[in-house]
Amino acid sequence: MPSLVSEFVAEYGSLLAEGTLATVVMTLVPTAISYVFGLALGVVLYLTAPGSLRPAPVLNAVLGWVVNVLRSFPFIVLMVFIIPLTRQVMGTGSGLAGIIPPLVLATAPFIARMVEQSLSEVPRASVEAVEACGASVPRIVLSALLPEALPSIVRGAAVVLIAVLGYTAMAGAIGAGGLGDIAVRYGYYRRVDEVMWVAVVVLVVIVQAIQGACNLAARRVDHRTRR
Numbered sequence: 052m053p054s055l056v057s058e059f060v061a062e063y064g065s066l067l068a069e070g071t072l073a074t075v076v077m078t079l080v081p082t083a084i085s086y087v088f089g090l091a092l093g094v095v096l097y098l099t100a101p102g103s104l105r106p107a108p109v110l111n112a113v114l115g116w117v118v119n120v121l122r123s124f125p126f127i128v129l130m131v132f133i134i135p136l137t138r139q140v141m142g143t144g145s146g147l148a149g150i151i152p153p154l155v156l157a158t159a160p161f162i163a164r165m166v167e168q169s170l171s172e173v174p175r176a177s178v179e180a181v182e183a184c185g186a187s188v189p190r191i192v193l194s195a196l197l198p199e200a201l202p203s204i205v206r207g208a209a210v211v212l213i214a215v216l217g218y219t220a221m222a223g224a225i226g227a228g229g230l231g232d233i234a235v236r237y238g239y240y241r242r243v244d245e246v247m248w249v250a251v252v253v254l255v256v257i258v259q260a261i262q263g264a265c266n267l268a269a270r271r272v273d274h275r276t277r278r
Contacts, residue, residue, distance in 0.1 A: 076218050092118070092162075097171060104191065110187070118164060126153070158211060158215055202269045217231075229249045
């Protein structure tokens with residue numbers, strides 16, 4: 052048994068290590084970029100909704116339509132559809148660089164809706180208390196809305212990260228690699244089941260780590276759990 056393990060590591064260890072690193076990069080980098088756009092878009096969607104702090108029905112409807120259109124694309128279709136744009140932005144339509152734009156376009160609208168929902172769950176009394184002090188809209192957002200919604204937003208980050216991790220399985224279509232691509236290539240095409248199972252186990256470990264870290268972070272930022 053030890054010899055079999057050592058042979059497996061010698062033959063496939065570097066492949067799986069590179070795939071794990073590629074998967075982590077493809078998950079974290081696009082998610083971080085997506086949160087920059089998604090958080091801002093989610094706040095605007097909340098503020099411009101009917102009955103909110105700065106209602107703007109036309110702007111809200113247009114932004115909502117754009118978000119819904121982007122969310123309706125299957126990721127593999129979106130990835131191929133925007134290859135010309137990806138080449139313009141990243142200089143290439145393949146590899147790790149080529150997967151970032153489609154992942155951002157697929158993830159940012161999802162984040163926007165989650166942030167909008169989290170902000171909508173903030174008690175109106177918390178907003179009105181700050182508003183009564185004469186605070187500006189940016190001040191209300193920064194001092195009342197986002198702090199109150201932060202635990203929900205952090206928990207939502209686990210859903211987002213795991214969804215992006217799932218998207219990376221399709222990255223092999225443009226040569227970006229990753230564990231999902233390894234599992235498909237070696238498990239389905241080459242019938243090397245051992246590699247597929249190890250890749251799957253590593254993916255499960257990553258998912259559990261993401262969920263556990265986000266749950267811990269959510270408890271840390273939730274003032275209600277510290278009372």
